[in-house]
Amino acid sequence: MSKKILVLPGDGIGPEITAEAVKILNACREAGLDAELEEALVGGAGYDAEGHPLPESTLAKAKAADAILLGAVGGPKWDTLEDLSRRPEKGLLGLRKHLNLFGNLRPALLYPQLAEASTLKPEVVSGLDIMIVRELTGGIYFGQPRGIEERDGERVGFNTYVYSESEIERIGRVAFEMAQKRGKKLCSVDKANVLEVTILWREVMNRLAPEYPDVELSHMYVDNAAMQLVRAPKQFDVVVTGNMFGDILSDAAAMLTGSIGMLPSASLNEHQQGMYEPCHGSAPDIACQGLANPLATILSVAMMLRYSLGEPALAERIERAVGSVLDQGLRTADIAYPGTRQVSTSEMGDAVLAAF
Amino acid sequence: MSKKILVLPGDGIGPEITAEAVKILNACREAGLDAELEEALVGGAGYDAEGHPLPESTLAKAKAADAILLGAVGGPKWDTLEDLSRRPEKGLLGLRKHLNLFGNLRPALLYPQLAEASTLKPEVVSGLDIMIVRELTGGIYFGQPRGIEERDGERVGFNTYVYSESEIERIGRVAFEMAQKRGKKLCSVDKANVLEVTILWREVMNRLAPEYPDVELSHMYVDNAAMQLVRAPKQFDVVVTGNMFGDILSDAAAMLTGSIGMLPSASLNEHQQGMYEPCHGSAPDIACQGLANPLATILSVAMMLRYSLGEPALAERIERAVGSVLDQGLRTADIAYPGTRQVSTSEMGDAVLAAF
Ligand SMILES: CC(C)[C@H](C(=O)O)[C@@H](O)C(=O)O
Ligand SMILES: CC(C)[C@H](C(=O)O)[C@@H](O)C(=O)O
Numbered sequence: 001m002s003k004k005i006l007v008l009p010g011d012g013i014g015p016e017i018t019a020e021a022v023k024i025l026n027a028c029r030e031a032g033l034d035a036e037l038e039e040a041l042v043g044g045a046g047y048d049a050e051g052h053p054l055p056e057s058t059l060a061k062a063k064a065a066d067a068i069l070l071g072a073v074g075g076p077k078w079d080t081l082e083d084l085s086r087r088p089e090k091g092l093l094g095l096r097k098h099l100n101l102f103g104n105l106r107p108a109l110l111y112p113q114l115a116e117a118s119t120l121k122p123e124v125v126s127g128l129d130i131m132i133v134r135e136l137t138g139g140i141y142f143g144q145p146r147g148i149e150e151r152d153g154e155r156v157g158f159n160t161y162v163y164s165e166s167e168i169e170r171i172g173r174v175a176f177e178m179a180q181k182r183g184k185k186l187c188s189v190d191k192a193n194v195l196e197v198t199i200l201w202r203e204v205m206n207r208l209a210p211e212y213p214d215v216e217l218s219h220m221y222v223d224n225a226a227m228q229l230v231r232a233p234k235q236f237d238v239v240v241t242g243n244m245f246g247d248i249l250s251d252a253a254a255m256l257t258g259s260i261g262m263l264p265s266a267s268l269n270e271h272q273q274g275m276y277e278p279c280h281g282s283a284p285d286i287a288c289q290g291l292a293n294p295l296a297t298i299l300s301v302a303m304m305l306r307y308s309l310g311e312p313a314l315a316e317r318i319e320r321a322v323g324s325v326l327d328q329g330l331r332t333a334d335i336a337y338p339g340t341r342q343v344s345t346s347e348m349g350d351a352v353l354a355a356f
Numbered sequence: 357m358s359k360k361i362l363v364l365p366g367d368g369i370g371p372e373i374t375a376e377a378v379k380i381l382n383a384c385r386e387a388g389l390d391a392e393l394e395e396a397l398v399g400g401a402g403y404d405a406e407g408h409p410l411p412e413s414t415l416a417k418a419k420a421a422d423a424i425l426l427g428a429v430g431g432p433k434w435d436t437l438e439d440l441s442r443r444p445e446k447g448l449l450g451l452r453k454h455l456n457l458f459g460n461l462r463p464a465l466l467y468p469q470l471a472e473a474s475t476l477k478p479e480v481v482s483g484l485d486i487m488i489v490r491e492l493t494g495g496i497y498f499g500q501p502r503g504i505e506e507r508d509g510e511r512v513g514f515n516t517y518v519y520s521e522s523e524i525e526r527i528g529r530v531a532f533e534m535a536q537k538r539g540k541k542l543c544s545v546d547k548a549n550v551l552e553v554t555i556l557w558r559e560v561m562n563r564l565a566p567e568y569p570d571v572e573l574s575h576m577y578v579d580n581a582a583m584q585l586v587r588a589p590k591q592f593d594v595v596v597t598g599n600m601f602g603d604i605l606s607d608a609a610a611m612l613t614g615s616i617g618m619l620p621s622a623s624l625n626e627h628q629q630g631m632y633e634p635c636h637g638s639a640p641d642i643a644c645q646g647l648a649n650p651l652a653t654i655l656s657v658a659m660m661l662r663y664s665l666g667e668p669a670l671a672e673r674i675e676r677a678v679g680s681v682l683d684q685g686l687r688t689a690d691i692a693y694p695g696t697r698q699v700s701t702s703e704m705g706d707a708v709l710a711a712f
Binding site for chain 2: 074084093120140141143146154156157158160161162163164166193196197198199222223227231232244248250251255256258260
């Protein structure tokens with residue numbers, strides 16, 4: 001049966017980068033992928049058209065899809081919306097929650113061709129290959145109670161950081177299995193010296209460990225993890241952590257590579273249904289100028305083929321094609337430096353297509 | 357009237373490094389500082405001796421002191437204590453809370469003599485001088501309710517991230533005033549696109565801004581801040597944020613300098629009563645071997661003289677003495693590299709004393 005892929009371009013550079021990724025998806029279809037593509041609105045685009053960042057029709061299509069390709073959401077245009085529930089980000093958070101996409105995979109991989117781009121010394125980051133597994137549908141992002149209210153004559157803001165054993169266990173299993181497929185090292189990040197919720201987190205990780213005897217489990221406090229990412233990032237293989245710490249650490253890890261425009265991500269539920277998106281944001285300041293790097297989105301298609309569509313061979317073909325355009329010296333503005341050839345967003349997409 | 361200084365050596369390398377700092381404090385007394393020194397137990401040392409990481413007698417002395425010098429607390433010996441309220445960290449958290457030390461100043465300063473030590477490229481970090489102002493007695497560290505309990509047949513862990521307007525305002529004022537004394541730029545870090553408590557945070561910072569017209573206020577999401585610290589740390593002057601984000605970001609910022617063994621910190625209340633401690637931890641693995649770097653603790657004494665004892669001239673003398681031993685090429689193990697002369701903890705302390 002034909003697979004359903006939903007494309008959600010979103011805001012800012014979203015439409016440009018997803019357009020390039022769709023070229024590759026179409027090439028995959030020509031190469032035998034049995035899939036139908038559909039498009040819908042999300043984020044600021046959804047709000048502008050239908051008054052909501054996650055329109056009903058978009059959510060229905062998302063639920064029916066095997067996989068979703070998302071560009072990016074958000075921009076200054078909507079930052080002043082009083083009603084937080086209408087902000088573009090809520091479109092993204094709503095998709096994660098409604099589709100139960102609890103397992104967020106964020107690789108931080110240094111492309112040897114782009115080693116120069118890192119702000120870190122080459123010996124510190126050469127060969128860097130970390131996989132951050134972030135819990136995506138729980139923790140403080142979704143915990144109740146939350147809000148701003150009057151107490152003792154002044155306003156007080158509050159959020160709740162909460163995890164149940166079963167929530168911790170299912171993300172733990174994703175991480176242990178990922179470690180088994182990789183370097184067999186798993187580092188769980190918490191703040192168990194201060195926060196009870198992460199004491200439970202650590203306990204559940206320890207309880208799972210004997211079921212994965214080939215994986216070496218360690219624990220690290222989040223402040224130390226932030227430090228170690230800067231000091232010696234190659235000590236990490238797979239890192240597992242909650243929603244908030246994962247948000248912070250995965251961005252820091254991505255930036256170690258110096259080319260966040262290259263990094264894809266996957267968000268999966270228990271049925272391998274997934275949403276795929278670049279790690280970078282909507283970069284409204286460079287939208288519509290052909291400056292955006294489409295490679296993270298194209299590499300997100302490769303993750304989609306691998307994790308949701310059961311087409312690892314096509315995934316590898318895409319990854320090899322990206323390697324080949326880098327070898328050719330082609331670069332979008334964000335990763336260009338003297339001696340390379342700067343190309344536009346669509347020229348980059350076409351080059352990947354030609355190398356596919 | 358004579359000032360009271362309480363010295364809390366703590367655990368691990370704490371006793372060695374505070375011993376060197378006390379040498380300098382005594383030199384300051386000879387140079388005219390009218391102060392009495394007293395010592396007490398805290399952390400694991402407090403637990404071992406009196407069954408509690410913050411013994412009553414220590415707390416009483418702390419309350420009576422004008423300033424406290426703390427080494428470091430914690431170690432594997434106490435990590436397995438079932439009762440979280442007896443862990444060494446609770447001694448530290450208890451002091452912060454009981455003395456109302458809400459204003460935590462954490463400089464990340466790159467010493468030109470140690471530029472090599474950074475894992476970042478020299479052009480990215482040379483001249484780095486950031487001051488992180490972290491709220492230290494509120495937020496998720498102290499929020500209620502908190503705990504682990506049974507709900508619907510499984511255990512659930514939870515903590516509460518909470519700030520009131522007045523708590524935000526008082527740390528905001530500390531940060532704005534710090535920015536006025538420095539480069540006049542203040543970046544407030546939050547996650548206002550997701551967390552209500554930080555929407556209130558942002559609102560209060562914006563409300564204060566007109567009172568400090570010479571300070572340029574900006575806002576940044578915490579994930580982006582973690583990224584920007586790696587990408588272009590010199591864009592920051594003063595950063596203000598809550599307890600948890602401050603814990604993470606200040607450690608990342610400190611590590612950018614490559615020499616966390618050099619970085620002091622101050623924690624102040626509304627009466628300029630303060631606790632001063634190095635940014636690094638208790639490093640139990642290198643304790644009692646003369647390997648620890650006492651400079652962060654010695655520089656914490658300089659902060660104490662400046663912020664709590666009203667002796668800026670003596671503070672400067674200490675800072676100049678530290679610069680001078682670095683110029684002489686003396687290095688403890690953590691910052692030694694070929695061409696420098698490695699010295700022990702006490703040799704380093706003596707060298708600072710000689711240069712004072
Ligand atoms: C846009 C925002 C809500 C989102 C998050 O915090 O999860 C983003 O930063 C991310 O990491 O995907
Ligand atoms: C030891 C720990 C409780 C403490 C904290 O998290 O505040 C430490 O990491 C710090 O930053 O001073």
